[in-house]
Amino acid sequence: MTASRLSRTPLPGIGYRYDLTTRDQKTVSVVAHRDGGRTLSAYRPEADDPDACALSLKLTAGEADALIDALMPSHHSPNLLHTTDLGLVAERIEIAATSYWNGRLMGETQLRTETGASIVAVLRRAEAIPSPTPDFRLAGGDTVIVIGTREGVEAAASILGRE
Amino acid sequence: MHSAVFLIEFGAIILALGLLGRFAGRFRFSPIPLYLLAGLAFGEGGLLPLGASEEFVAIGAEIGVILLLLMLGLEYTASDLVSNLKTQYPAGIVDFTLNALPGAAAALLMGWGPVAAVVLAGVTWISSSGVIAKVLGDLGRVGNRETPVILSILVLEDLAMAVYLPIITALLAGVGWAAGGLTLAIALGAAGLVLFVAVRHGRLISRFVSSDDPEKLLLVVLGLTILVAGLAQQLQVSAAVGAFLVGIALSGEAAEGAHALLLPLRDLFAAVFFVFFGLHTDPASIPPVLLPALALAVVTACTKIATGYWAARRAKISVKGRWRAGGALVARGEFSIVIAGLAVTAGIEPRLGPLATAYVLILVIVGPLTARFTQPVAERVSLWRRARAVSAAALPATVPAPAVGPETTGPHEEADAHDPSPGRAPAP
Numbered sequence: 001m002t003a004s005r006l007s008r009t010p011l012p013g014i015g016y017r018y019d020l021t022t023r024d025q026k027t028v029s030v031v032a033h034r035d036g037g038r039t040l041s042a043y044r045p046e047a048d049d050p051d052a053c054a055l056s057l058k059l060t061a062g063e064a065d066a067l068i069d070a071l072m073p074s075h076h077s078p079n080l081l082h083t084t085d086l087g088l089v090a091e092r093i094e095i096a097a098t099s100y101w102n103g104r105l106m107g108e109t110q111l112r113t114e115t116g117a118s119i120v121a122v123l124r125r126a127e128a129i130p131s132p133t134p135d136f137r138l139a140g141g142d143t144v145i146v147i148g149t150r151e152g153v154e155a156a157a158s159i160l161g162r163e
Numbered sequence: 164m165h166s167a168v169f170l171i172e173f174g175a176i177i178l179a180l181g182l183l184g185r186f187a188g189r190f191r192f193s194p195i196p197l198y199l200l201a202g203l204a205f206g207e208g209g210l211l212p213l214g215a216s217e218e219f220v221a222i223g224a225e226i227g228v229i230l231l232l233l234m235l236g237l238e239y240t241a242s243d244l245v246s247n248l249k250t251q252y253p254a255g256i257v258d259f260t261l262n263a264l265p266g267a268a269a270a271l272l273m274g275w276g277p278v279a280a281v282v283l284a285g286v287t288w289i290s291s292s293g294v295i296a297k298v299l300g301d302l303g304r305v306g307n308r309e310t311p312v313i314l315s316i317l318v319l320e321d322l323a324m325a326v327y328l329p330i331i332t333a334l335l336a337g338v339g340w341a342a343g344g345l346t347l348a349i350a351l352g353a354a355g356l357v358l359f360v361a362v363r364h365g366r367l368i369s370r371f372v373s374s375d376d377p378e379k380l381l382l383v384v385l386g387l388t389i390l391v392a393g394l395a396q397q398l399q400v401s402a403a404v405g406a407f408l409v410g411i412a413l414s415g416e417a418a419e420g421a422h423a424l425l426l427p428l429r430d431l432f433a434a435v436f437f438v439f440f441g442l443h444t445d446p447a448s449i450p451p452v453l454l455p456a457l458a459l460a461v462v463t464a465c466t467k468i469a470t471g472y473w474a475a476r477r478a479k480i481s482v483k484g485r486w487r488a489g490g491a492l493v494a495r496g497e498f499s500i501v502i503a504g505l506a507v508t509a510g511i512e513p514r515l516g517p518l519a520t521a522y523v524l525i526l527v528i529v530g531p532l533t534a535r536f537t538q539p540v541a542e543r544v545s546l547w548r549r550a551r552a553v554s555a556a557a558l559p560a561t562v563p564a565p566a567v568g569p570e571t572t573g574p575h576e577e578a579d580a581h582d583p584s585p586g587r588a589p590a591p
Contacts, residue, residue: 009311010243010246010311011305011310011311011314012238012239012243012244012247012314012315012317012318013238013239013292013296013314013317013318014296014305014314017306017310017311029306031305031306033305034419034422039305039306040306041305041306041307048481048483049481049483049484050308050481051307051308051309051480051481051483051484051487052304052307052483052484052487053303053304053306053307056303056304056305056306
C-alpha cells in the first residue's frame with residue numbers, strides 16, 4: 001500500500017491528462033479537453049494491454065460538474081439536501097429546449113397532483129428562483145429542483161421530460 | 164451581370180460543400196476527400212467549368228491555407244513545442260527518415276527532378292493532425308497511454324513545417340543558393356525569435372491582442388495574421404509560416420477566444436481551398452498516376468506504422484499500444500494538399516498535383532481504418548506465426564512454444580516486399 005498520487009501529462013492540441021494512481025495501484029485518468037469537456041478513463045493494469053482504456057467516458061462540462069458533486073467527500077453535509085433517511089430525495093431535472101414545457105406555465109404540469117413531488121426552485125442561468133408559483137413560465141434550459149419520494153421524483157422526471 | 168453569375172456559382176459551390184459535409188458526417192468520415200472530389204468535378208476537364216468565381220476561389224484558397232496554419236499554431240503553446248522538441252527529437256528524425264525519403268525517392272525514380280522530390284517528400288511526410296485527433300476521439304483512445312506519443316510526433320511534424328515551408332517556397336521560386344539560404348535564415352530567425360518571445364513574454368502579446376468583445380478580437384487576430392502572412396510572403400518565407408508563427412505567439416485567453424471565433428471561418432475557407440486544389444487538377448490526369456499513388460500509399464502507410472511502433476516502444480508502451488500508435492499515424496490530409504498546392508501554383512511537374520490528390524484521397528480514407536485495425540491484424544498474424552512455429556518444430560506439447568518477439572511484418576499483405584519492422588529479430 002503506497003500513497004495515492006496525481007500526475008499530469010500534456011496532450012498537445014487536446015489538453016491535459018491527469019492520472020490518479022490509488023493506494024492499491026489502480027489508475028484512473030481524466031483528460032481535460034480545452035473546450036471544457038472531460039474524458040474519464042480507467043485502466044486494467046493486470047490485463048495484457050495496460051495502455052488501453054478499459055472505459056472511456058466523454059462528459060460535457062455540466063455532466064462533469066454533476067459527477068464532481070457526487071464525488072465530493074462533503075456530500076453528506078446537511079446543506080446538500082441529504083434527506084434520504086426520511087425517504088425523500090431531491091433531484092435536478094433539466095428542461096430541454098425541445099421540451100413540451102418550454103414556454104408553458106408551471107401550473108399546467110399538474111406535478112404535485114400527479115406525483116406528490118414539489119418543485120422547490122428553478123435555476124435559470126445565474127439565478128435561482130425559490131418557490132415558483134403555478135403562474136411561473138418555464139423555459140428551455142431551466143433546471144428544476146424537485147423534492148419528493150423516490151417514486152414521485154421519477155414520475156415527475158418523466159412528466160417534465162415530455163417532448 | 165457578372166456579379167449575379169458569380170453569386171450563383173459561389174453559392175452553389177458552398178451549398179454543395181455543405182451537403183457533402185453532411186453526407187460525410189452521416190458515415191463518420193472526414194469530408195476532405197469529398198471536397199477534393201467536388202473540386203475535380205467542377206473545374207477544368209470536369210462537368211461544370213467555372214468562370215466568374217475562379218478568381219475569388221483562388222483568393223479564398225490562400226486565406227484557407229493561412230487559417231489552417233494559424234489554427235494549428237493556436238492549438239499549441241510555445242512551451243509545448245519546445246519541451247516536445249527537447250524530449251522527442253529522435254522520434255522526429257525517425258519519422259522524417261522513414262516517411263519523407265520514400266516520397267523523394269519516388270519522385271526521383273519517376274524522373275521528376277530534385278525540386279519535385281523535395282515537394283513529394285513533404286506530401287508523404289506530414290500526417291494529418293486534424294483527421295488523427297478526430298479518429299482518436301471517435302475510437303475512445305484519448306486517455307490511452309500511447310496517445311501522447313502520437314501527439315508529440317504530430318507536434319514535431321508541425322514544427323518541422325516552419326522550416327520546411329520556407330525551403331520549399333525558395334526552391335519553387337527558383338532562387339539561387341545564396342537567396343535561398345538567406346530566406347531560410349530569415350525563416351529560422353523569425354521562428355526562433357517568436358518561440359523565444361512567446362515562451363518568455365507570451366502574456367504581453369496576448370494582452371495586446373486580447374479583447375472582451377468577440378468582434379474586436381476577431382478583427383485584430385485576423386488582421387494581424389493576414390498582415391504577417393503577407394509580409395512573410397513578401398520576404399519569400401511563405402505566408403503559411405507567418406500565420407503559424409502568429410498562432411504560436413498567441414497563448415492563454417486570447418488564443419482560446421480566437422480559436423472559438425475562427426473555427427467556422429477556418430472550416431469555410433479550408434473547404435474552399437480543397438475545392439480550389441481539385442479545380443486545378445484535371446480528372447483525366449488522375450488514372451495514369453493512380454498506380455504510383457497506390458504504391459506510394461502502401462509503402463508510406465507501412466513506414467508510418469513502423470514510425471509509430473518505434474516511437475511507442477521508445478516510450479515503453481506495450482506491444483498492442485505500439486501497433487495502435489503506428490496505425491493511428493497513417494492518415495495524411497490537409498498539409499499534404501497544402502504542400503502540393505504550393506507546387507501546383509508554381510507550375511512545376513504537371514503530374515505532381517494529380518498524384519498528390521490520388522495519394523491523399525487513398526490515405527485520408529485508409530488512415531482511420533488502419534487506426535482501428537492495425538493492432539488486431541498484427542495480433543492475428545502473430546498468433547498464426549506462433550502456431551506455425553510450434554507445428555513446424557513438432558515439439559511435444561509439454562514444451563512451451565518459443566517466445567516470439569513482436570511481429571516483424573507490417574499488417575498488410577504487401578509488406579513482404581519490404582520489411583518495416585523497427586529492427587527486431589525475426590521470429591524463429
